[in-house]
Amino acid sequence: MHNMVHPQGRVHSTIDYSQNPFIVIWEVTRACELKCIHCRADAQTKPDSNQLNHEEGIKLIDEIYEINNPMLVFTGGDCMMRDDIFELSEYAVNKGMRVSMTPSATQMVTKERMERAKRAGLSRWGLSLDGPTPSIHDHFRGIHGSFALTVEKIKSLNELGMPLQINTVISRYNYESLEQMAELVAELKAVMWYIFLLVPTGRGQIDDCISPAEHEKVFRWLYELGKTAPFDIKTTAAQHYRRVVIQQKTRENLVDKGDIRYEDSIMDTAYLIDGLKRAPQGVNDGNGFIFVSHTGDVLPSGLLPIKVGNVRERPLKDIYRESPILKELRNPDLYKGKCGICEFRFVCGGSRSRAYAVTGDYLESEPYCVYIPPAHRILHMSLTTN
Numbered sequence: 001m002h003n004m005v006h007p008q009g010r011v012h013s014t015i016d017y018s019q020n021p022f023i024v025i026w027e028v029t030r031a032c033e034l035k036c037i038h039c040r041a042d043a044q045t046k047p048d049s050n051q052l053n054h055e056e057g058i059k060l061i062d063e064i065y066e067i068n069n070p071m072l073v074f075t076g077g078d079c080m081m082r083d084d085i086f087e088l089s090e091y092a093v094n095k096g097m098r099v100s101m102t103p104s105a106t107q108m109v110t111k112e113r114m115e116r117a118k119r120a121g122l123s124r125w126g127l128s129l130d131g132p133t134p135s136i137h138d139h140f141r142g143i144h145g146s147f148a149l150t151v152e153k154i155k156s157l158n159e160l161g162m163p164l165q166i167n168t169v170i171s172r173y174n175y176e177s178l179e180q181m182a183e184l185v186a187e188l189k190a191v192m193w194y195i196f197l198l199v200p201t202g203r204g205q206i207d208d209c210i211s212p213a214e215h216e217k218v219f220r221w222l223y224e225l226g227k228t229a230p231f232d233i234k235t236t237a238a239q240h241y242r243r244v245v246i247q248q249k250t251r252e253n254l255v256d257k258g259d260i261r262y263e264d265s266i267m268d269t270a271y272l273i274d275g276l277k278r279a280p281q282g283v284n285d286g287n288g289f290i291f292v293s294h295t296g297d298v299l300p301s302g303l304l305p306i307k308v309g310n311v312r313e314r315p316l317k318d319i320y321r322e323s324p325i326l327k328e329l330r331n332p333d334l335y336k337g338k339c340g341i342c343e344f345r346f347v348c349g350g351s352r353s354r355a356y357a358v359t360g361d362y363l364e365s366e367p368y369c370v371y372i373p374p375a376h377r378i379l380h381m382s383l384t385t386n
C-alpha cells in the first residue's frame with residue numbers, strides 16, 4: 001500500500017489489487033444451526049471433517065498477513081462452531097491484523113464469548129438482521145425466535161462497547177420495509193450497516209431478487225440515507241451503487257469536472273467514494289477481494305463459486321496474483337455486453353457474482369443494472385442503422 005496525495009489535498013491510500021487484496025474472507029467452518037433461505041454456503045449442522053485444522057488456520061493467517069496485511073473477516077457457517085476461533089483471532093490481532101467476525105445469532109453467542117472477543121481485540125462484530133420485525137427476519141433465517149435472540153445479543157454487545165455491524169440481505173422479503181429497517185439499525189446503535197444485494201446462488205433464488213429498477217431505487221435511497229444516518233453504509237454485490245453515488249454527486253455539482261476528461265472525472269469521484277470510508281478503489285470479486293473456504297479452496301468471492309486454487313497446495317499470494325481467472329476478473333476491458341464498454345467499468349464493473357449466477361459467465365454484464373452507457377447506445381444505434 002502507498003499513500004497518494006489527492007490534488008485537493010486529501011491523502012489517499014491505494015492498493016494495487018493485481019498484487020494484494022483489500023479484504024480476505026475466511027469461511028472458518030461451514031457448520032451452522034440456522035437454515036437461512038438465502039444461505040450462500042448451504043450450511044451443514046456439523047463441521048466438515050476436511051475443514052482446515054488449527055495449524056493450517058495459523059499458516060493461512062500468516063499467508064494472509066504477508067499479502068500486505070489486508071482486512072480479515074471470519075465468516076461461516078457459524079464462526080462460533082469452531083472451538084479455536086478466539087485463539088485464531090488473538091493470533092491474527094497480535095500480528096497487527098484488523099479482524100472482524102460475523103457469527104450467527106444463536107445461543108452460542110454468549111456474553112462470555114463476546115467478552116472473549118473483546119479481549120482478543122476484534123475490531124467489529126457483525127450480526128445479521130434481515131427485517132425490522134420478527135415475522136420478516138425469522139422467515140428469512142428459517143428459525144422462529146431468531147429476531148428476538150439477535151436483538152438481545154446486540155444489546156449485550158452495546159453494553160460491552162463492542163462496535164457493531166448489522167448485515168442485511170436485501171431481497172423481495174424486506175424491500176418494502178427498508179425505511180423501518182434503517183430506523184432499527186440506528187436504534188440498535190450499529191456503527192456500520194452492511195448491505196448485501198441478494199445473489200441467486202446457494203439457497204438464494206432468482207425470484208427472491210428485487211428487480212433492476214428496484215436496485216436503482218434502493219441505491220438512490222441509500223445515497224440520501226448516507227447523508228444523515230448515524231452509521232456508515234457499506235454494500236456487497238452492489239458495485240453499481242458506486243455508479244449511482246458518482247451520478248448523484250455529479251448532479252449535486254459535488255464533482256468539479258473542470259476541463260478534465262470524463263474518465264478522469266470518474267476517477268476523481270472515486271476519491272469521493274473513498275471519502276465515504278469505502279475501499280479506496282472499486283473492490284469486486286477476485287479484485288481486491290478473495291475468499292478462502294472451510295477446506296482451503298480459494299474463490300473470487302463466496303458468491304462466485306469457481307475454485308481458483310487451494311491453500312493446502314499453493315500459497316495464497318501466488319493464487320491471488322497468478323490465477324488466470326482472477327486476472328480476467330481484474331480486467332474490466334474483458335467484460336462483455338454493456339459493462340465492457342461502460343465508462344464506469346473500472347469503479348463499478350457490476351457484480352461478477354451476479355453475472356455468473358444469472359448467466360453462467362463471470363465476464364457477462366451485470367444483469368441487474370438499469371444504466372445504459374452512452375457507448376452502448378451508440379453501438380446499438382449503429383447496428384440498427386446499418
Ligand code: SF4
Binds near residue numbers: 243350
Ligand atoms: S453497465 Fe455495468 S459497469 Fe456500467 S454501471 Fe452498470 S453494472 Fe456498472
